[in-house]
Amino acid sequence: MTWRGITLSRFPSASCFIFLCRSSFLFHVLNGCFGDAKWLGSMAGVATGEVGLLVTDTFPLMPYFWGMVLNEESCKSMEKLFTTLAETEASLPFLAKEEVQRGIRCLAKCDIGEESSAWNRCWVLSPVGDQAVVFFVDFGRCASVPLNSLRKLDREEFWEIRPLAQPFMLEEGVFPPQDIRRQILVGKLKGPSQWEPHILKFVAKTG
Numbered sequence: 001m002t003w004r005g006i007t008l009s010r011f012p013s014a015s016c017f018i019f020l021c022r023s024s025f026l027f028h029v030l031n032g033c034f035g036d037a038k039w040l041g042s043m044a045g046v047a048t049g050e051v052g053l054l055v056t057d058t059f060p061l062m063p064y065f066w067g068m069v070l071n072e073e074s075c076k077s078m079e080k081l082f083t084t085l086a087e088t089e090a091s092l093p094f095l096a097k098e099e100v101q102r103g104i105r106c107l108a109k110c111d112i113g114e115e116s117s118a119w120n121r122c123w124v125l126s127p128v129g130d131q132a133v134v135f136f137v138d139f140g141r142c143a144s145v146p147l148n149s150l151r152k153l154d155r156e157e158f159w160e161i162r163p164l165a166q167p168f169m170l171e172e173g174v175f176p177p178q179d180i181r182r183q184i185l186v187g188k189l190k191g192p193s194q195w196e197p198h199i200l201k202f203v204a205k206t207g
Helices: 014-021 023-034 038-045 072-091
Strands: 049-058 064-069 105-113 116-128 131-136 141-146 166-170 184-192 200-204
Touching: 023 038, 023 116, 064 072, 072 116, 105 131, 105 141
Parallel strands: 166 200
Antiparallel strands: 049 064, 049 184, 064 166, 105 116, 116 131, 131 141, 184 200
């Protein structure tokens, strides 16, 4: 599978994970899902200081991760979005195989840890055989799901809330081999990365 000349493996790998953090990729996702990419430019302007981050995805032995900033605004957005999706999911039709094309906005089951899953917003990267590689915009996660499991999610009301998760990087060190999704990290934001300004540097509190 390729994306604008960059080859991605069928199942997500380290190279795929790094690619998902890049501004060029996120620009296309934001334009395709939300109609503009203003959110991308606003990342560098997020205030520094102490925060709590709900980790949504990491890759072992790398400094990059995706997380949700835990504040009043994000918690309200999270509750509103997930409640709406849970209430309407059963009434949404499944996409026909020929409808599953790169750039389609849809709904798919996302692994949220501890052997549980939930329906979440996603964007199709590419159909691959009887599977589709999708990007879950609210978790910063790429996954391969069955083509026949995708539901339509094209009404604009489902896309009024901007992505809940955003990319970060540890200022020092890397993540351990263990899965730490759904854990809360407390620490300080130290401003944008010099290479990708939308990725904020994070220093976890110790002790």
